[in-house]
Amino acid sequence: MKKNEKMAGLAFLLLLGGLGLAALFIALFTELAEEVIDKEVAQFDNFIINGMEARASETLDKVMFVFTEMGSVWFLTVLSLVVLGVLGFKMKDKWGALFFVIAVGGGSLLTVLLKNLYVRERPSINPDIDAIGYSFPSGHSMGSLIFYGFVIYLVIRTQHRPWIKWMTVALLSALIIMIGSSRIYLGAHFPSDVLGGYMAGLIWLILNLVALEWIQWHGRSSVPPVHALRKLLGPLYRTVRTKIPFFNK
Structure with missing residues (x-):
């Protein structure tokens, strides 16, 4: 098999894997949402909330407020303009810029739609912490996962040294977790809201990245995807057919 056909086949398998992963999280989100509606997550929520309340302090209050601001609409909007500037003017990546807008902007609209679909009241109302x-689901958690997750994707695709990439991935992943945790600690959301926000954000992010990779792949590869997949899986199919009697009936 030619090398470019093999690489194209592997890329196509990764895209299919991404769609499969999105489908898995859609099923998990649906299950969680049903449990939220049926009020079957109270024990889970209370366990985590009580644990955070036991560790509360004035210093931690200030730290968590900083983290929650890093997932706020105004903060992510400012950072989004910076990312768009880098993608559009420095990297000349028009597709990357377009799908970044779709991911972040569409994610905000999806958050509003889901909140009005499930209509779950908050544990407390406090305009000072948005x-x-x-x-349900948590907008901060969903928005931060989409935004910082997209940035992680962009960093991984750069030519930076591996240790820089993995350090960036670790730091941004920790930031996403801390933003969600801050929403629980400050009483803005139930833990199940944050979990739902992460799931919904991951689904939307994966779908956007799969679409972006598909378009970019078509732009740089002349190998038809179905042809590449058939070439890649052909030897495996012939081996299975030879070894397993069922396929020879």
Whole structure:
């Protein structure tokens, strides 16, 4: 098999894997949402909330407030303009810029749609920490995962040294977790809201990245995807057919 056909086949398998992963998280999110509606997550929520309340302090209050601001609409909007500037003017990546807008902007609209679909009241209302409106899923958690997750994707695709990439991935992943944790600690969301926000954000992010990779792949590869997949899986199919009697009936 030619090398470019093999690489194209592997790329196509990764894209299919991404769609499969998105489907898995859609099923998990649906299950969680049903449990939220049926109020079957109270024990889970209370366990985590009680644990955070036991560790509360004035210093931690200030730290968590900083983290929650890093997932706020105004903060992510400012950072989004910076990312768009880098993608559009420095990297000349028009597709990357377009799908970044779709991911972040569409994610915000999806958050509003889901909140009004499930209509869950918050544990507390506090405009000072942007805790107004409905609770499920957490907008901060969903938005931060989409935004910082897209940035992680962009960093991984760069030519930087591996240790820089992995350090960036670790730091941004920790930031995403801390933003969600801050929403629980500050009483803005239930833990199940944050978990739902992460799931919904991951689904939307994966779908956008799969679409972006598909378009970019078509732009740089002349190998038809189905042809590449058939070439890649052909030897495996012939081996299975030879070894397993069922396929020879």
